[in-house]
């Protein structure tokens with residue numbers, strides 16, 4: 001009788017399968033309470049400490065090492081455990097499932113579990129707020145004035161976009177400490193030894209309509225080096241928010257916004273104001289198209305010039321399957337508890353309004369006349 005190769009191989013590999021099923025069950029059943037009181041309090045800080053002593057010091061993005069090592073390890077496991085088996089079931093079904101479960105558990109146990117933690121609005125006790133088109137119009141006028149005075153401090157020419165040589169040299173370290181200060185001021189645990197690095201080649205994220213990404217597999221945030229120089233700081237601060245254990249997209253947008261306002265560097269401030277301005281305009285365009293065109297008609301020349309550079313940078317790389325990408329990412333966000341999916345990014349407007357009405361950060365509010 002032919003040896004049941006399938007069962008033989010399962011017996012050989014049962015330990016890894018058992019461990020993976022156990023991890024998957026842990027991921028699926030961990031409660032919000034356990035994530036908040038155990039994972040966030042002890043395990044995530046331990047992961048960050050290990051990172052701070054090791055990969056943090058690498059001269060390049062750790063993912064360039066993590067991915068090849070992982071691919072080699074999978075190949076090696078295949079050669080050692082699977083390749084000699086005759087069972088097609090093991091080769092075509094079981095092995096890919098094991099690899100998938102491994103990646104799934106790695107993602108959630110290293111960071112993704114934090115999707116179950118309470119969002120920033122509830123941690124900061126924000127009240128429910130509403131915005132209408134009048135609010136958006138007033139906000140656009142306010143932010144345009146602030147952008148004008150802010151921009152003048154480092155580039156006086158209104159008719160030429162901000163030159164690339166004005167980008168601060170130590171942008172990453174500036175943002176590392178500003179993001180940490182933002183979180184500390186809200187009594188939220190922060191980590192200074194976190195990184196946000198460019199992901200080369202330029203355009204590798206933009207082709208997926210993505211400006212930045214946090215990769216839990218290496219514990220680092222990334223931004224596309226193809227972004228306009230005054231677009232990158234907001235994206236970098238957003239990804240540093242993720243690296244500090246904040247999962248929500250609106251939450252990280254909000255952290256980036258407050259971090260830019262907190263910064264002493266006016267280039268960084270301008271980057272934050274410009275992104276906020278873009279969210280305001282996008283919302284006004286959706287909710288009151290006539291008002292949007294009225295405002296757009298009187299748009300200051302310096303914003304037109306800077307936007308031109310910003311969109312040219314985004315358009316330099318062709319988008320790959322934008323509809324499929326949006327569908328996949330929207331489903332991913334919804335599966336992880338962000339009910340509004342891709343619309344979650346836009347909540348920055350509501351969070352900013354709630355923040356203005358809160359008692360948080362009186363020093364920043366005073367600085368900006370809020």
Ligand SMILES: [Zn+2]
Nearest residue numbers: 238242249252
């Ligand atoms: Zn994000």
